[in-house]
Amino acid sequence: METVQELYQARRGSALDALAHLRDDDMIIVPTGVGEPPTLLTALSDQRTRWRGVRVAQILAMRKYGYFDQDTAQHVRHAALFFGGASRASGQGGWCDFIPNYFSEIPTLIERELMPADVVFAMASSMNAQGYFALSLGADYTMAAVAKARVVVLEVNPNVPFAHGHCHVHISQVTSLVESSDPILEVGLPAIGPVQEAIGKYVADMIEDGSTLQIGYGGIPDAVVMQLTHKHDLGVHTEMIGDGILKLVECGAVTNRKKTLLPGKMVATFALGSRRLYEFMHHNPMLEMHPSNFTNDPYIAGQNDKLISINASLQVDLLGQCGSESIAHLPYSGTGGQVDFVRAANRSRGGKSFIVLPATAKDGTISRIVPMLTPGTHATTSKNDVNYVVTEFGVAQLRGKSAKQRAQALIAIAHPDFRGWLREEANRMCVF
Numbered sequence: 001m002e003t004v005q006e007l008y009q010a011r012r013g014s015a016l017d018a019l020a021h022l023r024d025d026d027m028i029i030v031p032t033g034v035g036e037p038p039t040l041l042t043a044l045s046d047q048r049t050r051w052r053g054v055r056v057a058q059i060l061a062m063r064k065y066g067y068f069d070q071d072t073a074q075h076v077r078h079a080a081l082f083f084g085g086a087s088r089a090s091g092q093g094g095w096c097d098f099i100p101n102y103f104s105e106i107p108t109l110i111e112r113e114l115m116p117a118d119v120v121f122a123m124a125s126s127m128n129a130q131g132y133f134a135l136s137l138g139a140d141y142t143m144a145a146v147a148k149a150r151v152v153v154l155e156v157n158p159n160v161p162f163a164h165g166h167c168h169v170h171i172s173q174v175t176s177l178v179e180s181s182d183p184i185l186e187v188g189l190p191a192i193g194p195v196q197e198a199i200g201k202y203v204a205d206m207i208e209d210g211s212t213l214q215i216g217y218g219g220i221p222d223a224v225v226m227q228l229t230h231k232h233d234l235g236v237h238t239e240m241i242g243d244g245i246l247k248l249v250e251c252g253a254v255t256n257r258k259k260t261l262l263p264g265k266m267v268a269t270f271a272l273g274s275r276r277l278y279e280f281m282h283h284n285p286m287l288e289m290h291p292s293n294f295t296n297d298p299y300i301a302g303q304n305d306k307l308i309s310i311n312a313s314l315q316v317d318l319l320g321q322c323g324s325e326s327i328a329h330l331p332y333s334g335t336g337g338q339v340d341f342v343r344a345a346n347r348s349r350g351g352k353s354f355i356v357l358p359a360t361a362k363d364g365t366i367s368r369i370v371p372m373l374t375p376g377t378h379a380t381t382s383k384n385d386v387n388y389v390v391t392e393f394g395v396a397q398l399r400g401k402s403a404k405q406r407a408q409a410l411i412a413i414a415h416p417d418f419r420g421w422l423r424e425e426a427n428r429m430c431v432f
Contacts, residue, residue: 004131007171015043018176021151025053027079027116029145031123032059032270034185035138037155039178040121041065048076055079055097057115059106059140059336061086062185070095081106081141082334083325091331103239103269103337104296107144117145123184124154124169124177125162131171136163136281136289137184138270143167143291151175159184161281165267165288186274189222189243195358196223198392203310203354204228206388206395210258211350212304214238214341215245217272220356221310228253235259237304239295239337241268241287246277249286256286261303269295296340302347309341309353313380314361316389317373318407318426320398322355322381329376342385346399352388355381359391359415367418369410371425389413407431 002010018040022028028044030036036058044056045066052075056067059081067076068090079097080087090096099115109115122142124133133154135142146152146169154169154177192200200223207213207228212235215221225244228234235256236245245266248254256264269292271281281287294300301307313324314332325333345353357368369391373379389396389410396409411422426432 004127004171007131008127008177011171011174011177013176013178015039015178016047018153018178019043019047021153021175022051022054022119024051026118028054028056028119028121029110029117029142029149030056030058030121031135031138031142032140033062033138033272034187035123035135035142035270036062037121037123038063038182039155039180040153044076048072051075057081057099059103059334060084080334082336083331084333088332098331100335102296102335102340103292104298104340105293106141107291107293110141110144110148113148117148119151119153120145120149121153122155123160124156125160126156126158127171128162132168133171134160134162135167135169136161136271139165139167139289140269140292144293146173153177155180157181157184159278161278162283163281163287163289164285165290166294167289183275184278187272188274190217190219192219192223192226195392196220199356199358199390200224200227202390202395203356206352207231207308208306209233211235211306211308212237212259213245214301214307214309214344216240216311216337217242218312220312224310233258235304236266236268237261237295237301237307238267239269239292241266241271241273241277241281243273243277246273246280260305261300262288267295292337296337298340298343298347301341301344302351305349307345307348307351309345309351311338311341311355313355313357315368315370315373315377316355316357316410317370318410318422318431319383319403320386320389320406320410321373321379321383322386323373323377324380326376326378328374331378335380339381339385342381342387346385346387354388354390355386356390359393359413364415364417367414367422369414369418369422371422371429403431
């Protein structure tokens with residue numbers, strides 16, 4: 001029987017060796033964000049005309065690889081589970097695939113073969129003595145894909161942390177591996193302006209000691225984080241762990257002691273931050289990385305008392321419907337975990353879900369509080385789910401309120417320049 005080291009050496013090779021396992025029409029599953037393997041995806045880009053109909057499915061691409069190319073999309077093309085800066089142009093241009101989803105349900109789509117998972121390309125930590133690698137940068141849906149895929153290829157990098165949780169792959173599950181020692185991509189905290197700071201203060205003031213946090217990436221969530229450093233015994237059950245949460249741990253605000261699900265443990269499904277964050281994750285018993293059908297499942301996450309969910313939107317109408325992922329019909333991002341965690345917070349005893357957005361866009365010329373969503377907008381969080389909506393002008397609490405009460409509350413937190421227009425439209429629509 002071969003030892004784990006012998007198995008490792010037998011599977012070790014170049015990126016070109018790994019690409020030999022690909023077939024036409026394969027779906028390649030790639031983890032979220034910095035869990036994407038740059039050596040493998042660069043080689044795939046360079047060789048892309050060798051295949052036809054290959055797709056690369058990912059929830060958030062970080063780098064614009066060569067296969068983001070309209071002219072060769074028939075060979076290899078992106079299949080977006082969520083759009084970001086690298087993939088947005090291809091989505092708006094219509095030359096990549098878009099797969100609508102809730103983040104919590106992507107593993108189920110793979111397990112039930114509603115979404116193919118022929119091949120996995122993923123970043124992984126170094127192998128431990130027992131033959132396990134950690135997919136700590138993105139356990140997300142990738143663990144489900146590993147269980148289904150014909151081919152599993154790992155890009156092994158000693159800079160990837162070996163984290164605890166359900167994020168481990170054994171060498172016996174690996175078809176091929178390549179080695180890299182490049183630094184892991186770092187993603188800094190976004191800029192925070194006065195509008196983000198004002199919104200963040202409203203939210204922070206409503207977060208009690210002992211709450212459990214779900215905080216995403218963005219200026220407003222980070223503005224909230226910066227105003228939580230004086231809180232006590234906060235917990236973390238989130239999809240993304242980033243440098244904002246790391247700051248709360250370092251200042252002592254996060255202890256996880258009061259969590260009612262997995263007390264003492266932070267839980268996340270992907271990481272996006274600095275080298276300090278990745279070093280913090282390495283063999284840290286305080287942190288567990290789990291797939292998104294655990295972290296984002298509303299029933300599971302909602303078992304945390306005082307669960308706080310903070311998510312951004314692009315537009316909210318007078319009923320409270322949120323268009324968080326498109327500009328009219330043009331895709332901008334995706335559903336991600338927004339609905340998952342809004343529903344989880346609604347289930348949680350003492351939970352609060354916040355939809356946050358600046359009151360205006362385009363230098364104050366457009367109101368983000370609107371009478372009705374712009375035609376073609378991809379509706380994200382429904383009127384039945386939304387709870388608190390927050391702009392720099394205040395907080396509107398909507399659950400349990402009538403259509404008229406909702407409209408009144410939302411107009412009160414719109415920019416003053418647009419409140420008269422919104423009242424007129426509400427009257428015209430017989431909401432008032």
